[in-house]
Amino acid sequence: MRSRSNSDQLFKRAASVIPGGTYGHLSPASSLPRHFAHFCSSGKGVYFHDVDQNEWMDFMCAYGAVIHGYQNPIIESAIEKQRSVGTVFNHPHEVSIELAEKLTQLVDFASWSVFAKNGSDLTTWSIRVAREHTKRTFVVKARGAYHGVDAWCDPGMGGRIESDRADILEFEWNDLEQLEGIFKARKDQIAAVILTPYHHAAFAPSVMPEEGFWAGVRNLCHKNGTILVLDDVRAGWRLHEKGSHKYFGFSPDMTVYSKALGNGYAISACVGIPELKNAASEVFLTGSCWSDAVAMRAALTSLEICEKDSVASLVLDKGKYFCSGLENLALEFNFKLRMTGPTSMPYPWFDGDDNLYRIQNFCQIASKYGLFFHPHHNWFISNAHDQVSLDKALALARSSFEEMQNEL
Template sequence: MNKSKKGLELWGRAKKVIPGGNMLLSKRSEMFLPERWPSYFDKSRGCTVWDLDGNSYVDMSIMGIGTNSLGYGHKDVDKAVMEVVQKGNMSTFNCLEEVLLAEKLLELHPWADMVRLARTGGEANAIAIRIARAASGRDGVAICGYHGWHDWYLSANIRNNNQLSDHLLPGLSPNGVPNNLGGTVFPFRYNNTDEFMKVITENDIGVVKMEVCRNERPAPGFLEFIRDETKKRGIVLIFDECTSGFRETYGGLHLKYGVNPDMAVFGKALGNGYAITAVIGSKNIMEAAQSTFISSTFWSERIGPAAGIATLDVMKKLKSWEINSETGERIKELWKLISIENKVPIKVSGLSSIPSFSFDSPNHLALKTFLTQEMLKKGYLATPLIFVCTKHEELIVKRYGQVLNDVFREISHLHEFEQIVSRLDGPVCHDGFKRLN
């Protein structure tokens, strides 16, 4: 019998009143363990989550979709937030924290001059595109990576429904996106300079937006090539660092590679679980925001900027990016050893602080479901992806490895799809964005 009865019942109710069941696709139960996932939390601290029935789980998975690199409920960040809540979160006046946070971000990125703040990654990416298009005077955008849910991005799939398949959105239909946006956004694959050149020479491109790095490292000279070509052609270069920012460096990952864009976008880890995102850029680009309309009431609330300031202070004090990168590399090595010991082939990838693996098997989804199911029974939220946090301490990782090894030992005896499915307590999990419901 499933221990998380309250969560399962609430998920059933949610799907009747909320399209898809919740607000974030990546947190839907079907993505993890259909009909068995606890779905809802009562509280979270460090890297532990408690469900509605009081069961606790060590989170060795997505850690709030990468928002909590300092762990859940960090006392210093929460204290800063509670202080501004007690003073008042909203007013007819502006909050001073937005200025202080902007100054901190610019101090970390000397190439940038100005900042716009928002509250979600999708918003920040849309703001960046609006400003960049206004600055360049051209509509065409070349992209490489995942950049949110807004019309500008999904329009890439209007004329070819597979255009975003290499960008984490396989098979996604752009229903609801105006057809006249077709032909404005053009994807190119990472580390593929030939494809990049084809896109920017055959189309009237004014903006290039890309992730600095996600699952694979940039080939020697790749980022430099992109930078040189965009400068030469007067194209605005945006680095989307919503996921990679503050993970391997104190600031954007581009600092590690020594390649500065015209604009950069930050999110997720910036507020350690509180909603705050940022767009930074050079003055000549960012001032284009004054020639278009970009404004929203809740971008002026106080909690987000206060959390951002406190988070940056704690990160600097701990050197969290170093801790998380070292832990992530240990986890990668642990996976490889477990894989070899149990003769279960896997492919390990990802940033040091966002390690991931995939089963080298046509039955990878079924195996992933089985892994999540068995680890959940043993008190772990576990998938083949981990957003490492500073609370993933050595003893926790060691115990996780021991439990994971036991599950891999069971997997080593499961060879056919029917064998795996016979061991599942429910359906196989969904794959990425292919099925939305």
């Protein structure tokens, strides 16, 4: 295990003033085993340092929030300029309009955009917009899908009451018959169907939409007067420069973005079709720092780079190289590894590893070589990953597979 005395010390300090020390997906208890550090100190490009001065080559990119690498110089310089004139004021800054214009130009079905800070802010708000527009109650989601921290969809149990989920219906991803059954049982009562572009549950391989799935969902929503919300918080800008619906060839009514949108600056956006603009203006929406001009400048600059450099295609290609390299290496050592889901955000799965031991073991060994491979969450490729870093990662992965085989 790498040195971790500062990390442990900070964790103890944190635990005395922060419930759980670190919480949610960053908690060692819920998903990040103890061989990882608990606190970071700095990051640049594809590398970050923990508080014990260990360097890590990163394959999580702040859980997807970073797509151009840590401290991308173009984005940092744009935000420094913005910061020098201020960030949050009594009124929005002009950059909010520029960003809304950019999003509505990029996303083909969208004629408006609103902004907040986190994905959860706007997945929840989008449901309310759908309810306002349709004057209906029920919302359908895929079983096991994550849409944020609010009680209607969060994965935890604490503090939840039965009524929080009374109006939420679930179906198995890819099961159009089940979805159709829900529509039949709740005729004229379903306000929205909210789905991610593909199914990326934690602790399980990712599942891509089957042929005809999206067309079927779109058609059912259409026929039933239901709003189709795409939760592109995690996948957004890593599959297609104009939104993940383009990658899968369908058209939602609203999409929520966050994560990669601001390259690490806190921002989310919801875009929608013209027919929903009235409802969107009726549903109350605000937050103390939501008009943050610095985060908006970061998002605008990030989108400009994504478009100019076709970053989604680049990260998909880089991911393809990396994923097939990793799968081939695994085979050399007689392990059957599948990198599931899109190559720009692959979820690693060893065949037969139902108790998750193998993947934990592999990621633990890889951590000794400075690779930040998460055992239970999809990984992320950023555009800062280049041939040199990917080849280095593959060489270190080879040593990790070798060590894992020797341990058997």
